[in-house]
Amino acid sequence: xxxxxxxxxxxxxxxxxxxxxxxxxxxxxxxxxxxxxxxxxxxxxxxxxxxxxxxxxxxxxxxxxxxxxxxxxxxxxxxxxxxxxxxxxxxxxxxxxxxxxxxxxxxxxxxxxx
Amino acid sequence: xxxxxxxxxxxxxxxxxxxxxxxxxxxxxxxxxxxxxxxxxxxxxxxxxxxxxxxxxxxxxxxxxxxxxxxxxxxxxxxxxxxxxxxxxxxxxxxxxxxxxxxxxxxxxxxxxx
Numbered sequence: 001x002x003x004x005x006x007x008x009x010x011x012x013x014x015x016x017x018x019x020x021x022x023x024x025x026x027x028x029x030x031x032x033x034x035x036x037x038x039x040x041x042x043x044x045x046x047x048x049x050x051x052x053x054x055x056x057x058x059x060x061x062x063x064x065x066x067x068x069x070x071x072x073x074x075x076x077x078x079x080x081x082x083x084x085x086x087x088x089x090x091x092x093x094x095x096x097x098x099x100x101x102x103x104x105x106x107x108x109x110x111x112x113x114x
Numbered sequence: 115x116x117x118x119x120x121x122x123x124x125x126x127x128x129x130x131x132x133x134x135x136x137x138x139x140x141x142x143x144x145x146x147x148x149x150x151x152x153x154x155x156x157x158x159x160x161x162x163x164x165x166x167x168x169x170x171x172x173x174x175x176x177x178x179x180x181x182x183x184x185x186x187x188x189x190x191x192x193x194x195x196x197x198x199x200x201x202x203x204x205x206x207x208x209x210x211x212x213x214x215x216x217x218x219x220x221x222x223x224x225x226x227x228x
Contacts (some may be wrong), residue, residue, distance in 0.1 A: 030215055041217035043204060090156055094214040099164065102214060104156035
């Protein structure tokens with residue numbers, strides 16, 4: 001079955017430090033991969049997506065992610081974290097079982113310390 | 115931002131009562147989804163729709179039903195609410211073509227079943 005694993009429930013990063021959020025997926029076919037961000041009390045906003053081509057994808061707010069097929073991973077990175085990046089981050093894989101839909105990971109809550 | 119409105123934003127109800135959540139869109143998008151979000155589970159798909167009167171079950175559909183009598187409205191009904199259905203419910207929409215490429219989420223409905 002398709003699944004997404006985000007092994008870190010919480011991560012605390014100092015403001016200005018670099019960030020990497022881990023995501024591993026399980027899907028038999030070529031994956032469509034996504035990262036979404038959710039600020040408190042808000043819906044989800046798409047940060048970036050990978051469909052094909054260059055395995056390093058750039059997103060909004062200075063985020064990037066790298067698709068590594070050999071590791072079944074799609075880790076999210078940011079070189080310098082800002083206090084406004086504190087939020088919950090969800091990795092998702094797009095699956096096609098006759099209909100395209102997203103399967104989400106359990107999320108990683110990012111805390112930013114001064 | 116995509117025109118998605120979820121109503122109500124917050125609801126408290128008692129076990130055994132029926133509850134209907136509404137998702138209204140102004141984008142004329144074909145695809146609509148209902149997800150629930152719970153700590154430790156991320157977002158899980160309840161039901162989805164691929165057109166008027168065309169709906170299907172997602173991974174956690176037990177205890178829920180949906181209806182879509184017109185393009186702009188997708189209703190989620192809990193026939194007899196239970197405490198396990200206390201959750202945040204998100205509606206999402208996407209257009210024709212590749213449905214996952216542009217998936218937009220509403221702001222959510224916080225439902226508490228006492």
